[in-house]
Amino acid sequence: MIQKEVASLQAAVADIADGATVMIGGFGTAGLPNELVGALLEQGAKDLTIINNNAGNGETGLAALLAARRVRKIVCSFPRQVDSHHFDRLYRAGEIELELVPQGNLAERIRAAGAGIGGFFTPTGYGTELAKGKETREIDGRMYVFETPLHADVAFIKAERGDRWGNLTYRMTARNFGPVMAMAAKTTIATVHEMVPLGTLDPECVVTPGIFVQRIVRIDRVATSAGGFRQQA
Amino acid sequence: MAARVARDIPDGAVVNLGIGLPTMVANHLPTGREIVLHSENGVIGMGPAPREGEEDFDLINAGKQPVTLLPGGVFFHHADSFAMMRGGHLDVCVLGAFQVSASGDLANWHTGAPDAIPAVGGAMDLAIGAKKTYVMMEHTTKSGEPKVVERCTYPLTGIGCVTRIYTDLAVIDVSRRGLAVVEIVDGLSFDMLQARTGAPLERA
Numbered sequence: 403m404i405q406k407e408v409a410s411l412q413a414a415v416a417d418i419a420d421g422a423t424v425m426i427g428g429f430g431t432a433g434l435p436n437e438l439v440g441a442l443l444e445q446g447a448k449d450l451t452i453i454n455n456n457a458g459n460g461e462t463g464l465a466a467l468l469a470a471r472r473v474r475k476i477v478c479s480f481p482r483q484v485d486s487h488h489f490d491r492l493y494r495a496g497e498i499e500l501e502l503v504p505q506g507n508l509a510e511r512i513r514a515a516g517a518g519i520g521g522f523f524t525p526t527g528y529g530t531e532l533a534k535g536k537e538t539r540e541i542d543g544r545m546y547v548f549e550t551p552l553h554a555d556v557a558f559i560k561a562e563r564g565d566r567w568g569n570l571t572y573r574m575t576a577r578n579f580g581p582v583m584a585m586a587a588k589t590t591i592a593t594v595h596e597m598v599p600l601g602t603l604d605p606e607c608v609v610t611p612g613i614f615v616q617r618i619v620r621i622d623r624v625a626t627s628a629g630g631f632r633q634q635a
Numbered sequence: 636m637a638a639r640v641a642r643d644i645p646d647g648a649v650v651n652l653g654i655g656l657p658t659m660v661a662n663h664l665p666t667g668r669e670i671v672l673h674s675e676n677g678v679i680g681m682g683p684a685p686r687e688g689e690e691d692f693d694l695i696n697a698g699k700q701p702v703t704l705l706p707g708g709v710f711f712h713h714a715d716s717f718a719m720m721r722g723g724h725l726d727v728c729v730l731g732a733f734q735v736s737a738s739g740d741l742a743n744w745h746t747g748a749p750d751a752i753p754a755v756g757g758a759m760d761l762a763i764g765a766k767k768t769y770v771m772m773e774h775t776t777k778s779g780e781p782k783v784v785e786r787c788t789y790p791l792t793g794i795g796c797v798t799r800i801y802t803d804l805a806v807i808d809v810s811r812r813g814l815a816v817v818e819i820v821d822g823l824s825f826d827m828l829q830a831r832t833g834a835p836l837e838r839a
Binding site: 431432482494513524526528532579609 | 675676677678693695710711712721792794
């Protein structure tokens with residue numbers, strides 16, 4: 403029998419090793435798997451490479467992981483935010499490596515890894531600082547830059563509903579990087595707000611087929627500190 | 636400026652409005668046109684901001700502000716969202732800028748200051764992807780330096796990607812023969828506009 407549901411966040415992240423590359427979904431507050439990041443902080447893995455659109459906000463989630471100096475390198479598109487002070491401090495002190503990637507290249511490099519593509523030529527970034535040193539090619543009169551896939555050991559994603567095969571649906575713009583990150587990691591761990599019996603999710607509406615998901619943990623919506631419905635009063 | 640940009644967006648267009656000044660275009664879209672807003676975080680068919688107390692932070696725009704969804708609106712993941720841009724499926728994108736060059740090069744992501752933390756987001760994908768890339772910006776910097784220039788001195792976002800420039804002083808097309816002035820605000824002469832511009836202008 404296939405049973406991907408794991409009883410706790412702690413159990414889901416227990417085997418993540420020092421030096422691992424970890425993808426973290428989310429854009430803004432939507433789809434941030436902060437509960438899994440919190441469990442990883444508690445678990446203690448260090449020397450991590452993090453792939454996320456941003457570089458942490460405020461004091462929780464990725465920001466807390468950065469503050470605890472568990473992250474060696476971050477691959478992201480938009481680190482600078484009003485409340486990214488932990489990243490800002492580490493970056494200015496030269497204590498964290500940054501690979502800055504245009505957001506569409508980030509998404510497509512992740513997708514390429516998941517799809518078994520060895521790289522691709524994209525017009526994005528051609529002639530800019532972010533394409534320096536990269537192979538370029540003219541195709542049908544237009545210039546392109548060669549970009550390589552981004553693989554990960556683990557992906558943390560936040561979905562809405564799931565079943566024991568790992569099939570997932572998302573909620574509105576909380577989908578963002580979830581589906582592509584799920585494809586690109588050796589182990590994808592998803593949180594959902596609702597576990598449903600097999601066959602309940604409309605097969606026409608499943609966004610991430612369970613083949614891309616290895617572990618799934620149900621979390622309370624009320625306890626969600628970012629994204630999801632508003633906090634209950 | 637926002638109203639002037641909005642006037643040029645045709646019925647049926649799918650449009651991405653960049654963060655900052657361009658966001659204001661949404662408030663000026665002419666009634667009677669069905670214009671569909673795309674946001675790179677995975678939504679087409681964005682509606683106005685929700686009423687206070689009805690915000691849902693799973694439904695946000697690229698500026699991370701809560702929005703609403705219009706009937707017909709859809710959600711999709713990031714790789715699809717950027718395929719819509721890069722693949723040339725968006726009709727128009729409207730972006731802010733530090734500088735635009737005479738050949739349509741755009742600089743809008745980084746000042747290049749040594750202590751600045753670089754952040755690019757979707758700027759480079761947006762700049763090169765849409766069928767038309769409109770730039771909306773003040774004609775000069777606060778200290779009076781031209782922002783329409785011969786060559787950009789700030790780090791580039793994209794090469795030859797800008798279609799049209801909207802400033803507080805003029806509307807300028809980036810054409811094969813150079814910068815062609817489409818409109819000038821009342822009371823400003825062509826020569827006065829040229830004096831505030833860092834590259835040669837053509838009369839329309």
